[in-house]
Amino acid sequence: MDLSAINPVLLVASLIVAAVPFLLAAIGELVAEKSGMLNLGVEGMMITGAICGFAAAVQSGSPLTGFLAAAAGGAALSLLYAFLTLATLANQVASGLALTLFGLGLSSKLGRGYVGIKPPASATLDIPVLSDLPVVGRILFSHDVMVYFSFALVAAVWAFLKYTRAGLILRAVGENHDAAHALGYKVKLIRLMAIAFGGACAGLGGAYISLIRVPQWTEGMTAGAGWIALALVVFASWKPWRVLLGAWLFGGVTVLQLNLQAAGIAIPVEYLSISPYLITILVLVVMSADRSRAPASLGRIFHASQ
């Protein structure tokens, strides 16, 4: 056992990277759920985004095109969910689960020709002076663009929900869709946009795995990340900054347990392996003890006649 082998700076730097896919997918799902739509298809949208982004990046040679395609792919798949739940008034839980299964199958079909290919490398953002700073430079200023984009997205979603009129309307739709409808807001249109946003974010999260974190295409490569993202939203009590905290916690303990194992620490590996799930759940359960609740109309079907 040799704890000195673990470099805390590298540890924090890699936890930030490990948290990005969960963060992106969870923040998108948060917006969808705030509008009252429970979309359990995050895993399916992530994996679809992963292959769409990978294929586009390989074809075009540009990671940026890849990420755009991933967002488009995730959003396109989420429109299927929107059609099922908003137009045909199908059950949201069942539609979401179906979306996951469909996404997994679709992605392996799309990915047939892309196994074993390397994607174009994404540039890390090296800010000349800042990234040379000791400790802080490595932790904060030497990541790829998507890391900063995910932070900005969390801040933007938070500000949007809290301070803008559009954010207020979105929340009103999620709290009481009948009242919002009575006030003349287009409930279905607003929900459609929220779902598409959630799909685009999940797609980006998936592409982050296939283009940067792994980086390659293999079937089923998101390996349950979408479910983690779903859980993070609930435990974060639908609050953007807590989603960030939850994602870091999960990413952090995941990276830490690998480090402890490699350092040969004498804790049984099984406990280390379940620790990310346990600790994240525990901390967020404790934090969610305040009075914040799920959006009141979450998961309920809206029909203008009722």
Add this chain to the structure above:
Amino acid sequence: MLRRTFLGTAAMALALALTGGVHAASHSDKVKVGFVYVGPVGDGGWTYEHDKGRQAVEAEFGDKVETVFVESVPEGPDAERVMTQMALDGAKLIFTTSFGYMDPTINVAKKFPDVKFEHATGYKTAPNVGTYSARFYEGRAVQGTIAGRMTESNIIGYIGSYPIPEVIRGINSAYIHAKKVNPDVEFKIVWAFTWFDPAKEADAARTLIEQGADVILQHTDSTAPQAAAEAAGNVYTFGQASDMAEFAPKPRISSIIDNWAPYYIKQVKAVMDGTWKSEMTWDGIGPGMVGIGEITDAVPAEVKAEALALKDSIASGAYHPFTGPLKKQDGSDWLAEGETADDRTLAGMNFYVEGLTGDIPQ
């Protein structure tokens, strides 16, 4: 009206399915062979090689054989369901290709005494269940030799999947041979508790690299650790289960290749001829079940020659990778000078050899 048409169509479909089923069963000249895979066929590693074996069976026997496979089957009750379905669909021979399918295979085999089962890497047999495995530890000995020579930090990272005898044998064999050529070498072992999870495997590889490892050995199935090593720069890796040549000449400097095709063809033939019997097959480099992928130019010529010489002496049977004197991790004696390990001990290996640190998860 709509419902009536629906019911009518459903009944017709059912009738068709039933007659179709009888039809297929009456055509007994075609032998149906089933394959149960633990990962996707596109994993580029373990399952990919098994599927190449399946394709070789199809190519060999043409329209005398029909193969079916189910991929990404979890190790547990699901596996039992998949095997049962295959047997009910008329499969005469079923290959179950992961260690965790051992008990499900035995359970299902009891229910279908006329169907032959072949379970990979396990140790339980029955009158209609045989096992087959490859002596991967022979390949690990070659890898360990190259790894011990190539490391400059003297830290070799090892990504384990599950703490089962097959994986532990690999770690021991690699360590013994790395230590032999480089007495200062140290192994850092991370257990991923998965056969296939690219993101987790990449994280594990990255962690090992951050802790100073400059050679990474993996016993998981995806190519993610290769990509992580490539991104990190000065790190060497070995292809696992499949050649993974897309990462050559660096980081991938050699590989262990599983070659199941000859065995699958032989066993399918045995079922066709009615000569199949339950056996425990365990072949290594010699018979060609374990292949060593091309050692690239990133490896110095003398190291390459040394590795190839070791490979040849293992293939000819002149050298056994577990040859004494060897001690167990706790310092107790295992093999005396010149003694070699017997297959029984190897098949159930649950201890590290002396010098390895850390505990095997129980």
